[in-house]
Amino acid sequence: MTSANKTPHHSVIIIGGGQAGLSASYYLQQQGVDHLLLEKSALTNAWRTQRWDAFCLVTPNWQCQLPGYPYAGDDPHGFMKKDEIIAYLDGFIEMVNAPCRTGVTVQQVKPRAQGGYLVRTSDGEFTADQVIVASGGYQVPIIPRLAERVPTEIKQIHSEQYRNADLLPEGNVLVVGSGQSGAQIAEDLHLAGRKVFLAVGDAPRCARFYRGRDVVDWLDEMKYYDISVDKHPLREGVRDNTNHYLTGRDGGRDIDLRRFATEGMELFGLLTGLEGSNLQFAPDLASKLEAADAVYERINRSIDNYIEENAIDAPSGKHYQPVWKPEAEREQLDLRTAGITSIIWCIGFAPDFRYVEASVFDGHGHPVHHRGVTAQPGLYFLGLPWLHTWGSGRFSGIARDAEYLAEQIVSTARLAKAG
Known part of the structure; x- marks a missing residue:
């Protein structure tokens, strides 16, 4: 100096x-x-x-x-x-x-x-x-300009501000985004007994455990984590990928949005607009759930192939069977009628x-x-x-x-x- x-x-x-x-x-x-x-x-x-x-x-x-x-x-x-x-x-x-x-x-x-x-x-x-x-x-927390038109009585926060369900106003909660933070926050609210509405995004999902081991352990042994950007099939495009959703909570488990739906969580597709208190969604919930499951299955199949190629003694695997499918695509939801008093924006950072x-x-x-x-x-x-x-x-x-x-x-x- x-x-x-x-x-x-x-x-x-x-x-x-x-x-x-x-x-x-x-x-x-x-x-x-x-x-x-x-x-x-x-x-x-x-x-x-x-x-x-x-x-x-x-x-x-x-x-x-x-x-x-x-x-x-x-x-x-x-x-x-x-x-x-x-x-x-x-x-x-x-x-x-x-x-x-x-x-x-x-x-x-x-x-x-x-x-x-x-x-x-x-x-x-x-x-x-x-x-x-x-x-x-x-x-920079990403909050869409649409948020400016949300009725003023509804509390809005970004995922980085969320702490627990008790700090939100009484009432139902809309979580926008289903990446790692969105999926885990939706689960946290769901476990706390809150009625959750979830606008599902493009995030893929991954099994927590498969064939007797944590999937992370398998992928590490398969040298996936050593693949560099210039060797990855997507090249620099992989940097735009959304992280897979799963959790380490309570010793670790899958996050299955379909299961949440059977337990009362209401799922919608991509949030696209707002007129007054009426939210509008793309009719793509089914396709987004299917895409997330396809990644889940693809990762598991890669582990199957590795086990077979290396003659590893491991428990047998199985295909995922969806526990719920949307009967119809819902494209609208009235915030007031649904009793939503809080919105948590979980759509990332810039x-x-x-x-x-x-x-x-x-x-x-x-x-x-x-x-x-x-x-x-x-x-x-x-x-x-x-x-x-x-x-x-x-x-x-x-x-x-x-x-x-x-x-x-x-x-x-x-x-x-x-x-």
Whole structure:
């Protein structure tokens, strides 16, 4: 760092203090690289403030493989609950001991004419030779403009604000979206005895257990989690996929929306409009349920093939048999007549990298990169879904990505010094 009369300078500035930023710090420290981590809130803040009370991991605990800090508990095939996850992260924070400043919002990252970057923050300016953007791709909660026309007496929140059923007004609840958060929040409300209306989206589903093991265990053994973006059949398109819905709750189980329907949950297709208090839905519920089941079956069949090809002794498998089918597609629902007093928007987040002034983004605001390395020298991204593999945005794969970027940073610094 320079003298007190000059702009503080670091070899690397890391933006974001989640598991990605902390993992980057871990490897930069191993390489002896001077750096500073900037976090606008508290370290690992999203895990503390954007999860509902009954939240738990959907991947088994053994997949918690943060660098230098693998899961060491006595339940590797269980699923940590919210408090246990926070305790795990607290231990990681203490172990890494990153050079960091919290409560500092980054307002601008801009390449300098003389090389390196200017980083403007709520607490002054910094300069850096290289920058890692590790703030994630889930910054802006998505709420459709349609929400502006919902009757004012109905409470509306985004999934990141949901905590439990008791904090919602009495009455029925509409959950919009059936990805991981939507499906699990709908289940949480359903188990709490709330009448739930669910607008189903395009998310696929996956079995929790199949042929005697957690499906995640099978897929890991099959090396699925080692497939890189450039080897995946969808290539970069896999980054647009919605996560499969299942749960680790109560030891782990499938989430079957059809079963919920037999128990009183009311399912609809894609929400498309609102006139007064009357919601409008696409007539595609049956096709969306069938598509989700098809993915479920396809994953199970891939496990069957693996077992057969490798002569593995495992319990027999079976095909899924739908327990419910919609008799007719319902395309309208009156909010007031249905007694709906709350809406929870579970349709995801959008990235917000507007503070990064570099020509490295596509038309949707996502950075263009290869394994986090952009075309702008010295600018990197870390912690994004499918940055390199399935585990890139998760506890299971962030170490591999962070180590790779640390090596790239050291190599770039050596080339600059030699030049």
